[in-house]
Amino acid sequence: MEENQKFIPGIYNWCDRWCERCPQTDRCRVFEKEERRKSNNQDKEWPEVVSDNLNETLEMLKKMADEMGIDLDSEEVKEESAAQMALEEAQGVIAENHPLHELSEEYWKKGKDWLDSELPEENLLEWKSWVEMGRENSEAIESDLRSAEEALEVIQWYLFFIPVKIKRALHDQMDGFWDQYPDEERSDLGTAKIAAIAVERSLEAWEFLYKLFPKEELLAVLALLEKLREGLIEVFPNYPKFIRPGFDD
Structure with missing residues (x-):
């Protein structure tokens, strides 16, 4: 017991x-x-x-x-x-063809294209060359490199997690089973909430990379994540009310 x-x-x-x-x-x-x-x-x-x-x-x-x-x-x-x-x-x-889910699919594809490209390595090499030329402080750059590695790990962890959870939330919303439950207990709102948390953490990670490498490709990814954040609030306006056991209570 x-x-x-x-x-x-x-x-x-x-x-x-x-x-x-x-x-x-x-x-x-x-x-x-x-x-x-x-x-x-x-x-x-x-x-x-x-x-x-x-x-x-x-x-x-x-x-x-x-x-x-x-x-x-x-x-x-x-x-x-x-x-x-x-x-x-x-x-x-229906959930797969919902505009919010389609937006999440566009996000992971664009994010994966950047991660799989040569751009991350090229940017890091360019950055390191600035240190070698004395244009950047080596200690500061090492700290930023560690933070960049952390940002990449966060991005990779949530890249596919976000569309999966958004699809699940949309599916539960259509099901109607949770309509009689309070917002604090609705499954669709709970799933939307963890999707929103993943979006927020991904936004922070991409924003850090953009600060280091202000490239147009990263700006496009950030724009998609911002649309996802706004879309989750629009489709699931009450998701912040959900209480995640052990995390929010």
């Missing part, structure tokens, strides 16, 4: 999945479970671990269904499942 009380219910639903930087890992059941799984499966290949996880999930679902008196093999359940899957697929297509 004491072991269970230390965990915060649902904390893992509203985090950024960056466990290495999370101050709440000792209160996250998913983190504890994954660490235990890693320890118990050190000799297993990744596909085998995924298969074990899937089988475990299916067993849990079957057990829950049995406890509720539901026959998963009945024609009625199969028809309901098929209808629900069709609805989920339709909502997914």
Whole structure:
């Protein structure tokens, strides 16, 4: 009982999945479970671990269904499942084509193009040449280099995270399930909130790089992120009210 009380219910639903930087890992059941799984499966290949996880999930679902008196093999359940899957697929297509999600897709593609190009390395080399010529203070430049590396790490972490969470938030908003819940508990607002946090952190990182390398390509990326920030507020105006367990309470 004491072991269970230390965990915060649902904390893992509203985090950024960056466990290495999370101050709440000792209160996250998913983190504890994954660490235990890693320890118990050190000799297993990744596909085998995924298969074990899937089988475990299916067993849990079957057990829950049995406890509720539901026959998963009945024609009625199969028809309901098929209808629900069709609805989920339709909502997914609508979410993918929403202007906000399309904007997030444009962002990650433009951001990845810059990260994959030769421009970052060229800019750093140009910067270092200024130090060698005595145009910049070496200690200050080393500090900025460390900050630049940190900025790049932040950008890379959230690059794909942002469109995934925006699509999830749009999907949950369409679902209608959370309409009767208070804003503090709505799933669509919670997902929009963590997407907005990722956008803000990415903005700060790109702004730092732009300060070092005031290039037009970076300005275009910053413009997209600013549109995403404004779009999230427009589509999910009440997301700041959501309370993320363990983070906002």
